[in-house]
Amino acid sequence: MNTTxxxxxxxxxxxxxxxxxxxxARNVQTHLAFAREAAQQGVQLLVFPELSLTGYELPHLAAQVLDEDGxxxxxxxxxxxxxxxxxxxxAPAAAARAGDLPSIGAWVLRADGTATxxxxRHLHGSETQFASAGEDDALVLSLAGIPTGLAICADARHPEHADAAARxxxxLYASGALVSENGYGPESAQLQTYARVHAMAVLLANHGGPSGAYISAGxxxxxxxxxDEVAAAPGPGQCLVVATRKSNDGWSGRVVPLDLAA
Known part of the structure; x- marks a missing residue:
């Protein structure tokens, strides 16, 4: 159904x-359920967490690589x-250079059928044992009519990454992440700083439950x-965090819980 x-x-x-x-396969079904609910909410751009299709399972990255036409x-x-x-x-993706370890990727799937x-860009901790870093200091795409800089978790801890996106x-700076309770305070404060310093909107999509060795803060x-914080989920659990901008009225937000067992 088209809800434009x-x-x-x-x-x-x-x-x-x-x-x-x-x-x-199971995670794809979860993604489809989120997309259906997001369509009912009028969402034009929907961002999922880091490695949302596989979970944050670093030792299995090479076996889970997805490609555009798969x-x-x-x-x-x-x-x-x-x-x-x-x-x-x-999702895990092939490295930019042949022979390198796979990358931690974010696939942009557009309504016209194209994909990017x-x-x-910035790996941390044990990720370097299983993945290779991307080569783009910033990737800014026009998505839903707004130039959007993409980030994956630790990218957003590096101010130069957000700086490059702003330049x-x-x-909009959109980060798919896996942020634990211990890390959430400083990381969310940093994202809020980017919104203030660069005068750009910032969206954080965190996991709704544990993944890998981490307990997500949601x-x-x-x-x-x-x-200004427009909307935030109260904790873990499955939900949509929706932000809308109408003409010159500024942004408003809401949290929509999802009960996928229903």
Whole structure:
């Protein structure tokens, strides 16, 4: 179903989903359920957490690499077309250079059927044992009518990454992440600082439950240009964090819980 007629000027959302470890097929179904609900909410751009299609399972990255034309992404590409919505989903991807370790990727699936891959630029901790870093200091794409700088988790801990996105004209900085309770305070404060310093909106899509060795804080959020928090999930659990901008009225937000067992 196409819901474009009821949409505001701009509507973006974080999909705070729970991923099942190494079960791509099941996680695709979760993503599809989020996309259906997001379409009902008028969402034009939906961002999922880091490695949302596999979970944060670093030792299994090489065995889970997804490509643009693979069967795993096909239902999500169709959903993007059906809902006239752009999806950003997390998955292992081939490295930029042949022979390197796989990348931690974010696939941008557009409503016109095209796809673009962003590779995580800044790795941390044990990620360097299993993945290779991307080569783009910033990737800014026009998504749902707003120049959007893409980030994956630790990218956003490096101010130079957000700086590069802002210099490239980003009006929205969108990060798919896995942030624990211990890390959430400083990391969310840093994202809010980017919104204030660069006068760009910032969207955080965090995992809704544990993944890998981490217990996610949840609390996905959206900050308007200038740094005001517009909407934030209260904790873990599956939900959409939706932010809308209508003409010159500024941003408003809401949290939409999802009960996928229903």
């Amino acid at each position: 007629s009821s949409r505001p000027q701009l509507c973006v959302a974080a999909a705070q989903a729970i991923s099942v470890a190494n079960d791509v 069967a795993a992404l096909a239902p999500l590409r169709q959903a993007a077309r059906n809902h006239a919505m752009m999806l950003i989903v997390g 891959l962003y590779r995580k 490239a004209g980003a009006g 609390r996905s959020a959206f900050w308007a240009p200038g740094g």
